[in-house]
Amino acid sequence: MIAITFLVTFFLSYIWHMLGVTIGYHRLLAHRSFKCPKAVEYFWVTGGYLAWQSSPLWWATIHRAHHRYTDRARDPHSPLHGIKHAYLGWFFRPTYPEYINPEIQAKDLVKDPLYRFLEQGGNWHKGHLLSMFIGMTFRLLLLLMFGWEIALGSLLAGLTVQQVPFLLNVVCHIRRLGYKNFATSDESVNVWWVAVLTCGEGWHNNHHAFPGSARSGFNRFEFDPSWLLIRFMKLIGLVDWMHEESIHSIFKGDGHQLEVRS
Numbered sequence: 001m002i003a004i005t006f007l008v009t010f011f012l013s014y015i016w017h018m019l020g021v022t023i024g025y026h027r028l029l030a031h032r033s034f035k036c037p038k039a040v041e042y043f044w045v046t047g048g049y050l051a052w053q054s055s056p057l058w059w060a061t062i063h064r065a066h067h068r069y070t071d072r073a074r075d076p077h078s079p080l081h082g083i084k085h086a087y088l089g090w091f092f093r094p095t096y097p098e099y100i101n102p103e104i105q106a107k108d109l110v111k112d113p114l115y116r117f118l119e120q121g122g123n124w125h126k127g128h129l130l131s132m133f134i135g136m137t138f139r140l141l142l143l144l145m146f147g148w149e150i151a152l153g154s155l156l157a158g159l160t161v162q163q164v165p166f167l168l169n170v171v172c173h174i175r176r177l178g179y180k181n182f183a184t185s186d187e188s189v190n191v192w193w194v195a196v197l198t199c200g201e202g203w204h205n206n207h208h209a210f211p212g213s214a215r216s217g218f219n220r221f222e223f224d225p226s227w228l229l230i231r232f233m234k235l236i237g238l239v240d241w242m243h244e245e246s247i248h249s250i251f252k253g254d255g256h257q258l259e260v261r262s
């Protein structure tokens with residue numbers, strides 16, 4: 001019984017935290033690929049924050065820079081600059097480099113007082129520590145209210161989800177580890193097992209070809225649960241608009257070639 005409570009908590013927490021990163025941090029805040037009420041935004045962003053993704057404003061700013069400078073000198077975490085740096089090294093910088101400025105590159109998010117507070121004035125170390133503190137406090141509350149099985153399930157799910165975007169940044173930018181549907185000018189590739197771990201984010205070459213799309217899986221076998229859930233939220237009125245219809249993909253038969261008309 002104890003094991004079941006732990007496993008169910010781990011599984012449900014993993015899904016919430018991972019979708020918090022993919023739907024909340026990534027497709028909503030960083031790319032604005034859909035619009036929704038603030039309550040829906042906060043629900044998903046909280047899921048990502050409690051998996052120690054650090055400040056949402058910081059995350060989105062860095063991610064936008066990743067798309068602007070993909071696999072070039074200014075890319076914050078390209079594996080071309082070393083695997084260790086791409087995995088975690090970049091995360092420990094004290095602050096933004098001079099060419100990345102949230103006031104300019106994430107004006108839409110700077111307006112939100114909660115996101116500004118969590119960003120701690122651009123001091124990365126303070127932002128990460130605050131995120132760590134709030135994440136641990138949340139598990140402590142779970143422990144006091146519901147016991148150790150639920151607290152431990154939540155803690156381990158959060159720690160696991162914390163690592164997965166770091167992993168994606170490395171694996172999905174090493175050409176030999178996946179395949180490309182689109183001849184993008186960067187190293188991005190689609191990696192099926194990363195897509196499984198990330199509820200659809202592993203279709204990363206598709207994403208770099210169409211960063212503004214709420215949908216990342218284009219082929220029939222490219223299962224993208226994050227997009228299916230965004231589509232479902234639109235169906236039931238929790239999403240007002242999503243950017244997906246502008247992509248008209250033609251499946252060309254061999255499973256690896258897509259011709260795209262905009």
Ligand SMILES: [Zn+2]
Nearest residue numbers: 066188204208
């Ligand atoms: Zn990328």
Ligand SMILES: [Zn+2]
Nearest residue numbers: 030063207211
């Ligand atoms: Zn992106």
